[in-house]
Amino acid sequence: MAIAEADTIAAVATALGEASVGIVRVSGSDASRVVKSIFRTPSNVGVEVSKRQFKYGLIVDPWTQEVIDECILLWMPGPHSYTAEDVAEFQVHGGIQVLQKVLECTLKAGARTAEPGEFTKRAFLNGRIDLSQAEAVMDLIRSKTDKATQSALSQVRGYLSDSVGAMRRELLTLQAQVEVTIDYPEHDVESVACAQVVEVGTRLGSNIRELIKSARIGQVLREGVATAILGRPNVGKSSLLNALLRRDRAIVTELPGTTRDVLEEYVNVRGIPFRLIDTAGIRETEDVVEQIGVTKSREFLETAELVFVLINGNEPLQQDDLLLLSETRKLHRIIVVNKSDLPQAVDEGSLRGLAGDSAVVKISAKEHDGLGALEDEMERLVLGGSVEAADLTYMANARQKRLLEDAESELQEAVAAAQMGVTLDMIAVQLQSAYASLGLVVGEEVGEELLDEIFSRFCLGK
Template sequence: MENLNDTIAAISTAVGEAGIAIVRMSGEESVDIIDKIFVAKNKKKMKDAENRKFVYGHIFDGDKPVDEVLVVKMKGPHSYTAEDIVEVHCHGGIVAVTRILNLLLENGARLAERGEFTKRGFLNGRIDLTQAEGIIDMIKAKTEVSFDIGLNQLSGSLSTILNKMQDELISMQALIVANIDFPDDEIEDATYEELEKRYEGIVSKIDNLLENSKSSRLLRDGINTVILGKPNVGKSSLLNGLLRYDRAIVTDIAGTTRDIIEDYINLDGVLLKITDTAGIRETEDEVEKIGVSIAKDKLKDADLVIAIFDLSRKFDDDDKEILSLIKDKKHIIILNKDDLPQEISDEEIKENFKDDYLKLSVMENESIKEIEDLIKDMFFDGEIKISSAGVLSNIRHINALKEAKKDLQAVKMGIDQKVFLDLIAVDLENVINHISEITGTITTEDILDRVFSEFCIGK
């Protein structure tokens, strides 16, 4: 376990060829350590340098110059970690940054762990846990929309809603305490009525957050999309069309795709994690059987299934199995190859697909656009936007708020049955604790380890 009193150091930019790289330190010895290896052009020590102003000079290893650099110090508590921070801006590349980092470590710093800079900012009260998670969301974002969700969370919009909710719950507790301290039958009846009124307001806010959480999570994490169908119906052609390049091999030979092919598509700012699967059919080929089994497993976690059927081939038992596999999943049915002679009769289409299908050719650009528009309509009513209010998109947050709602329902049951007020207070305390877990007001080392282990070293 890390010692939070240590001065830590790490490379904060990606290691590789670049114009500039940054090595960062945080801790009370940061300035003393940099003064051991940095010689400014003006010969002044960094401890005497102006706060937040770059100083030009050289890093030395003894008498040997290592690199020409700019150094800046940022005095706590007005810094990223709320501690003293020193950054060395040096030439990019592996050699320079590694040499400088090693010199910092040799002179008293410790190599930072994953997310330790941000963790110190949280522990020192500069940000709460939801804001820290917003930072990692911004770093990992693959689209502008998911980046904006992280930025929204970093701004504290979700924290504001949760803190206000917590204040309201504490106010309910205070009402109970007042009644217990000054018991009176009329006051007690009024207390139950007031508690129910406040309950309604809080549960409405929780329901709104949870209601919007699914679309928010999809905007943040992307839509897990699986392409399903018999062999040679056009699955790989659809994948290539959506990606706008030839990612999968397309041939007339059935069973070409035996393994899973995964890639990402930026759909007007929304990420589609799209999976092309092996064709679903009865087969004696052991390798193909494994591919079919994996394809069915992928359906379990799919947010969307795109099922493709070939109009130019007879409708058979394999097609029926595919329909049974997708009946409980959000799906798009594509009747492909409508440019070829039709072998599935209109009666079979009406019987098996009703009106739930697109009839097209995935080889045409217009068809790809039609599929993309349908996906946006299905998940976002055709318009992709982020609310300026708090966005609940993190699974940890969603699960904690669901637990809070369960305990809040116990509060409502207690109010309806007019149980002893101190019992209602216990359930209220449980609600408050679940909300506090989200913001990090109350947390455990296990939660912190899981959150900050997702960060890169140097952040």
């Protein structure tokens, strides 16, 4: 177990703000020295560093002997700790001042401030978790819905590592078989090896494709579906945002042109995070400020992953509605006819004609009517009926997806080569690269640069 960076790091591990408890975490070979110089128990009995323990005491500035706070110390000697090194966690009162002072004490005692993600990076470098698990730690922290949380947790606990590990073991056996045949060539043995490559390669290829499929939905759960609410002024866009959020977030008035600046809020619909974007009503206008808003709204036609085209059911379709309907024709969209509580003036027949394949949903944002049907449609569009909610045990991120795709195409080439009777040497090379690509998924042989890149996205103290 190579400990690459053995110096001792410290960081505030909890969010900086007012809270009942805050934690300063220290990890490294000198963690015990830090504890000895800043932590005092009431009876002045020291901490027995060879044993896991938790102790009440005081944090004391090692230079001035000033008492900083009361503290519960968690002492976790390596390798049974988060980083696999000696780790101390000081639980103190959760104020910004207190936490900063305790952190300063650890620095005075010889620790240095940790980089973002450095604790998790050490857990990886010390072999306690692999790269896919480390990446999932951050997904878990950032996840916004139950589904995303479940999925990240199963990855932290090794779901991807296990399935990739099993595939790599099979590939290794296959490679060994091919190598032996190369060394002792006899015709019939060679054809047996080829048949084996076809059988195993095909099966593993389809396993990998299943993992790749999960990547799209993974991105959705991690980042949320960017969903723009578009429509003429006054059709009820802000009211719809409020209705889906179940609280009054956006200003709603009877004046057209109320929303001028883009407003974004996350809403959790059936476990899927949607980033709802309330925009300024789209119309021709002389008002300079409103015009800027309208231009911004149009930009969402390019960037949103899902668009609500909102129509006022209380009025006949207007030129601006027709224009928007035609502009959004090729996008993932839901046509939402609002104000169903008022007398309806929209010609439903012609609206359905203009809708094409898009769903048309009638709601009243004001009365909260029809929101269930709208949410059904939102869920259907994202999951496409293809992924069962219960089945989200794993979701590839973009880096893993690329590598899985590499491994899959290398396997495909190996299979094709075996079928065509290409020499075993060449097949061996392809199997070797598939093996290596899978290795990169879990972080074998990855370069320092990539590691820095991945861990720099973490929060401090993790």
